[in-house]
Amino acid sequence: MGLYPVDVIGDNVVPRLREAFSGLPSGIRELVFLHFDYTGRPEAPLEAGKLYRAALTVAWDRAMGGDGSRALHAAVAVELVHNASLLHDDLIDGDRVRRGREPVWVQRGPGAGVLAGDALFFLAVQELNAAGFPLNTYGVAELTAAVQRMVEGEWADTQVPQDVGAYMSMCDGKTGALIGAACVLGGLTAGVTDHSLEQVRAFGLHVGAAFQITDDLLDLWGDPERTGKPHRGDLVHGRTSYPLLAALGAGHGASAVLRSLLVPGAASRAGAADRCAELIEEAGGRAAAEHQATHHLEQALKVLKEVCPDGPGKDVLTTIAHRAVQRSA
Amino acid sequence: MGLYPVDVIGDNVVPRLREAFSGLPSGIRELVFLHFDYTGRPEAPLEAGKLYRAALTVAWDRAMGGDGSRALHAAVAVELVHNASLLHDDLIDGDRVRRGREPVWVQRGPGAGVLAGDALFFLAVQELNAAGFPLNTYGVAELTAAVQRMVEGEWADTQVPQDVGAYMSMCDGKTGALIGAACVLGGLTAGVTDHSLEQVRAFGLHVGAAFQITDDLLDLWGDPERTGKPHRGDLVHGRTSYPLLAALGAGHGASAVLRSLLVPGAASRAGAADRCAELIEEAGGRAAAEHQATHHLEQALKVLKEVCPDGPGKDVLTTIAHRAVQRSA
Numbered sequence: 001m002g003l004y005p006v007d008v009i010g011d012n013v014v015p016r017l018r019e020a021f022s023g024l025p026s027g028i029r030e031l032v033f034l035h036f037d038y039t040g041r042p043e044a045p046l047e048a049g050k051l052y053r054a055a056l057t058v059a060w061d062r063a064m065g066g067d068g069s070r071a072l073h074a075a076v077a078v079e080l081v082h083n084a085s086l087l088h089d090d091l092i093d094g095d096r097v098r099r100g101r102e103p104v105w106v107q108r109g110p111g112a113g114v115l116a117g118d119a120l121f122f123l124a125v126q127e128l129n130a131a132g133f134p135l136n137t138y139g140v141a142e143l144t145a146a147v148q149r150m151v152e153g154e155w156a157d158t159q160v161p162q163d164v165g166a167y168m169s170m171c172d173g174k175t176g177a178l179i180g181a182a183c184v185l186g187g188l189t190a191g192v193t194d195h196s197l198e199q200v201r202a203f204g205l206h207v208g209a210a211f212q213i214t215d216d217l218l219d220l221w222g223d224p225e226r227t228g229k230p231h232r233g234d235l236v237h238g239r240t241s242y243p244l245l246a247a248l249g250a251g252h253g254a255s256a257v258l259r260s261l262l263v264p265g266a267a268s269r270a271g272a273a274d275r276c277a278e279l280i281e282e283a284g285g286r287a288a289a290e291h292q293a294t295h296h297l298e299q300a301l302k303v304l305k306e307v308c309p310d311g312p313g314k315d316v317l318t319t320i321a322h323r324a325v326q327r328s329a
Numbered sequence: 330m331g332l333y334p335v336d337v338i339g340d341n342v343v344p345r346l347r348e349a350f351s352g353l354p355s356g357i358r359e360l361v362f363l364h365f366d367y368t369g370r371p372e373a374p375l376e377a378g379k380l381y382r383a384a385l386t387v388a389w390d391r392a393m394g395g396d397g398s399r400a401l402h403a404a405v406a407v408e409l410v411h412n413a414s415l416l417h418d419d420l421i422d423g424d425r426v427r428r429g430r431e432p433v434w435v436q437r438g439p440g441a442g443v444l445a446g447d448a449l450f451f452l453a454v455q456e457l458n459a460a461g462f463p464l465n466t467y468g469v470a471e472l473t474a475a476v477q478r479m480v481e482g483e484w485a486d487t488q489v490p491q492d493v494g495a496y497m498s499m500c501d502g503k504t505g506a507l508i509g510a511a512c513v514l515g516g517l518t519a520g521v522t523d524h525s526l527e528q529v530r531a532f533g534l535h536v537g538a539a540f541q542i543t544d545d546l547l548d549l550w551g552d553p554e555r556t557g558k559p560h561r562g563d564l565v566h567g568r569t570s571y572p573l574l575a576a577l578g579a580g581h582g583a584s585a586v587l588r589s590l591l592v593p594g595a596a597s598r599a600g601a602a603d604r605c606a607e608l609i610e611e612a613g614g615r616a617a618a619e620h621q622a623t624h625h626l627e628q629a630l631k632v633l634k635e636v637c638p639d640g641p642g643k644d645v646l647t648t649i650a651h652r653a654v655q656r657s658a
Contacts, residue, residue, distance in 0.1 A: 023477070024477060024481075025477060025478060025480075025481035025502070026481075027481050027484045027485055027488075028477070028480055028481050028484055031484070088443050088444070088447065091439070091443065092439065092440035092443055092444070109487070110420070110421065110439075111421035111483075111484070111487045112484070112487075114417050114420065114421055114443060114446075115417070115421070115480050115483055115484050115487075117443075117447075118417065118446075118447075118450065118476070118480050119477060119480050119481075121447065121450060121451070122450070122473045122476045122477055122480075123477070125454050125469065125473050126470070126473045126474070126477075129466065129469045129470055129473065130470070136465070136466055136469070137458065137465055137466075140454065140458045140465070140469065141455070141458055141459070144451045144454050144455045144458065145455070147447070147451045148352070148353060148354060148357070148448060148451055148452070148455075149354060151354075151357055151444050151447050151448050151451075152353075152354035152355075152356050152357050152448075154440075154444055155356045155357055155360070155440070155441070155444050156356055158438070158440045158441075158444075159356075173354070
């Protein structure tokens with residue numbers, strides 16, 4: 001079994017993404033192709049990242065008894081929203097590397113990044129609207145509400161949360177909302193309509209928290225060759241993270257030294273980011289983050305046990321949940 | 330009768346906009362309030378511009394026999410999309426004045442402009458999705474398709490069209506698509522389902538063309554006190570416009586002089602923009618633009634005569650169409 005179980009995610013998501021692009025006007029489509037590193041040829045490869053959210057949608061659909069047909073549209077819609085948010089976030093954060101390449105806003109200007117993101121956001125709504133009931137009604141309601149929470153989380157992120165509490169609240173929006181919606185959409189396409197959808201969402205929020213904290217850990221101690229992002233970019237760009245906030249709040253001797261190094265621009269000086277990473281580890285920030293990620297994974301698995309019938313679908317969801325934490329990219 | 334007939338647009342659009350805002354998370358809501366210059370108090374005024382598109386939606390609904398109840402939601406959705414596009418466009422174009430004030434991206438940073446726009450785009454979809462049939466299905470399809478064409482037009486605009494043909498094609502997307510959709514949505518809420526919807530759209534495209542060319546004329550020869558935008562901002566920022574392209578393509582002696590002045594940044598030197606405006610007029614660009622705006626108004630009125638039943642609704646649409654050209658803001 002690879003990073004994501006091919007029998008769940010199938011070969012269907014990327015072909016359906018390619019089909020969805022054909023609905024875009026030609027100028028914007030070219031920018032979208034650039035984002036996905038896609039030539040536009042029918043069988044050409046496409047850099048769509050891990051498709052983690054799509055896998056969750058398809059897996060929840062299967063686990064709750066769906067046949068996968070509508071779930072594919074929901075999975076594609078969720079990935080389109082995710083990629084739209086990357087296009088906008090890279091511009092907002094001033095990030096110059098994504099998936100090992102320059103983002104659209106660097107290659108073609110800030111306007112290109114904004115407009116390509118807008119197009120993908122609306123393509124996601126079109127994908128759900130064209131997929132019939134329940135995606136064109138409940139599905140659109142679910143996804144649009146998730147985007148509002150995601151946007152709020154992204155705004156909160158630009159305001160730099162000052163402690164782990166504020167950070168986790170930001171993270172529930174920025175990362176959790178869409179991952180939660182990805183799960184709920186899979187439940188919806190399988191025909192789930194009762195209160196158990198809220199448990200499906202709770203699973204997604206916990207997975208999202210584990211996922212984001214793991215992202216933070218990978219930024220500090222991952223292999224940039226595999227993440228496709230600059231090493232310690234969060235520190236260099238003055239962004240906050242769970243390990244950093246946990247270290248600063250630890251009251252350890254290293255916490256104070258760390259704080260003194262976090263003057264604007266300091267971490268971008270050669271060596272400063274590495275020194276900060278050492279201090280974060282010394283103050284216990286790395287261990288706290290790993291503990292917190294594991295905690296959320298365990299909570300997700302607990303909810304899964306309650307809400308999901310036993311079977312191969314549940315096993316796949318268990319695997320995907322573990323991948324939130326056990327990954328290198 | 331004021332700028333827009335109060336018996337069509339009513340007092341309902343602004344109150345419903347205020348209600349729609351309440352669905353936004355608090356951080357983003359604050360940015361949206363800033364955009365609308367709104368304090369958040371229930372009865373406080375709100376700077377929502379001319380509500381031109383909302384008026385078209387409500388007027389088409391009435392003219393085709395609707396009762397106005399669903400049309401209000403469609404009208405609000407269209408205005409939300411329009412305002413989202415302003416938030417993004419002001420950032421993309423680097424515009425520092427909108428409705429006589431600094432745009433959100435200037436007041437709170439580029440990220441605020443991007444994210445507040447994203448939130449309004451999705452609020453528009455939420456408004457339609459919550460309004461029941463046909464807005465939650467056909468209405469969402471209509472609006473999302475219009476946004477794709479609008480985004481394509483905005484991208485084409487950043488690529489600076491080089492002749493009036495390319496300019497009008499850009500304009501059909503940037504301005505016409507949403508105005509066309511505003512009209513079609515009014516037809517939809519009135520229960521129109523046949524091919525006459527395409528005539529309703531054609532009316533909107535012609536009105537949109539007349540509207541955009543008039544915007545261009547107001548930029549050059551309007552009163553900045555009334556437009557709320559800097560005088561001759563298009564020239565100063567190196568943006569193209571119908572009068573400019575018509576003048577450059579006229580083969581007049583003034584066309585060559587004008588071209589020699591249009592080196593990057595030249596028009597921002599004191600006096601240069603005024604001199605360019607004189608040359609545009611001398612080369613016939615102003616007259617050509619006025620003629621073209623009048624032509625599109627006449628085409629719109631011709632379509633209106635064919636598709637719209639006689640009655641007060643038709644009279645109101647006639648008035649609104651004329652306002653595309655006869656206005657100072």
